[in-house]
Amino acid sequence: MTEKKQLILNLFEMACISHISHGLWPLPGNNRHRFDELEYWLELAEILEDGGFDAVFLADVVGAYDVFRGGPETALREGLQSPNLDPLLLVPAMAAVTKRLGFGVTFSTTYEPPFAFARRASTLDHLTKGRFGWNIVTSYLPNAARNFGLDGEIPHDRRYELADEYLDVLYKLWEGSWDDDAVVFDREQRIATDPSKVRYIDHAGPTHRVAGPHLVHPSRQRTPVLFQATGSPAGTEFAGRHAELVFTGGRTTEEFRANKGAMQDAAVRNGRRPDDVKFIASAVVVVGRTEEEAADKWRLYEQYASVDGYLAHASLPIDLTKLPRELTVRQALTQAGKDLDRVPMLPLDVPVGTLLDGLRGGRRERFHVVGTPRVVADEIERWLDEDGVDGINLRQYHSFDTAQDFAELVVPELRRRGRLGDAPATSLRDRLFGRGDRLPDTHFGARYRGGANLGSGVADLAPATRTDAA
Incomplete structure (x- = not known):
């Protein structure tokens, strides 16, 4: 009998008032206003741990949403991802009250130097006993660029080129700078670390010059689990080289499968396996x-939903609420002379009125279900299998x-169906893949193990050679 595919279950969170479901923070009993209280995150961590979740996925931005209506006022009024706390600082507290829950935390490769982040990530992997994951982003908000001294955004594909070198530096630090047995704690010889097992990385690239050695000894995973959210061609190629868990989507089954297939092909081109x-x-x-109870909840969420919040989140360069309903979004943007590539979150070929009505009604896409535990579990099984x-x-x-x-209604049903286990405490990578704590040998970053290839650059080795070097 073929074993049923297990569901990876994460909660999507952000340390702010309104993350992606805008207008709902005033709902009765909602705790979003407590996002700046440590107790909020401790309570949430315990709910997720007891409820069988694999991880909490923490989003982040480093700028304000100030494109819509020419300023940040709408976003601030809506609580749209501002104010916003640093998600990395939440992890140790949540880890302290859990043993199994993993953490996928967003951090950008574009604005801060890799050496400093390498230290933070290794620290978090130590403090969580190997439960830390990094969601790699390149940052897309114009305000973020201005916050770090630039006049405007770095072009999309160029940001991924910069991220490639950023990752190269990190792999050298995480995988190549220290041997596993470098820390010896030899009391008789009074040696804490064997110096012969720690090395400089001497990275000299087009953007970064990093001598090393890494300041933190090897953690359980060394390299944290590598998350990435993408769907663009450049992002797909990047995912093929680096990502282990890709956060992607599709409005239909066919669209999701196409996105998945493209990234698996990219992984194979980089010497990896499709199931990596x-x-x-x-x-x-x-x-x-009951169906009625579920429907009542959904109607309440629709009632509170904020169109302004969704439009500000999309950084829409025009105000659709002021335009004729019969125009398509594409026509509206074109007539205003706006760049269509700037609004990837919105469908372009629907009428403005349809889009606005859909936002008010919580536009339903492929991965959407409202119903009883049995209805929900049936749909989740379709997502897994189809x-x-x-x-x-x-x-x-x-x-x-x-x-x-x-946790209370769906998890027990999924467990009865063999779709969700109750895994023991382990590293996040081993929990997700069942292959141990460390990067697989086929991964690009593994080529630096033992100090190998530290003098090489990203472009110096072909994929097959990278695999051999691992």
């Missing part, structure tokens, strides 16, 4: 003990009801 990469999608799950999803980032509408409802 797993795929998760953002999922809306509203569950009730779409090819490996897991979900559960989108929140109410904190903490979204997580608690899923």
Whole structure:
């Protein structure tokens, strides 16, 4: 009998008032206003740990949403990802009250130097006993660029070129700078670390010059689990080289499969196996003990939803609420002379009125289900078996009801069906892949193990040679 595919279950979070479900923070009993309290994150961590979640996926931005209506006022009024805390600082507290829960935390490769982040990431992997993952982003907000001294955004594909070198530096530090047995704690000889087992990396690239050695000894995973959210051609190629867990989507089964297939092909081109990469999608799950209860919850969420919040989040360069409803979004942008590539979050070929109505009604896409635990579990099984999803980032509408409802009502049903286990405490990588704590030998970063190839650059080795070097 073939073993059933297991669901990777993450909660999608952000240390702010309004993350991606805008307008809902005033809901009765919602705890979003407590996002700046340590107790909020401790309570949430315990709910997720007890509820069988694999990880909490923490989003982040380093700028304000100030494109829509020419300034940040709409975003600030809506609480749209501002104010926003640093998610890395939440992890040790949440780890202290859990033993199994993993952490996928967003950090950008574009603005801060890699040596400093390498230290933070290794520290977090130590403090969590190997439960840390990094969601690699390149940052897309114009305001973020201005916050770090630039006049405007670095072009999209160029940001991925910069990220390639950034990752190269990190792999040299994480994988190549220290041997596993470098720390000896030899009391008789009074030697804490064997100097012969620690080395400089001497990276000299087009953007970064980093001598090393790494300041932190090897953690359980060395390299944290590498998450990435993407769908663009440049992002797909980057994912093929680096990502282990890709957060992607698709409005249809066919679109999701196409995105997944393209990234698996990119992985193979980089000397990896197709199953070296797993795929998760953002999922809306509203569950009730009866169909009526679930429907009532969804109607309440629709009632509170904010169109302005969604439009500001999309950084829309025009105000669709002021335009004729019969125009398509594409026509509206074209007539205003705006760049179509700047609005990847919105469908372009639907009428403005349809889009606005859809936002008010919580536009339903492929990974969306409202119903009883049995209905929800049926749909999740279709996502796993028909779409090819490996897991979900559960989108929140109410904190903490979204997580608690899923834990209390859906998790037991999925366990009965063999779709969700109760894995023991282990590293995040071993939990997700079942292949141990460290990067597989086929991964690009593994070529630096033992100090090999430290003098080489990203472009110096072909994929096959990288695999051999691992």
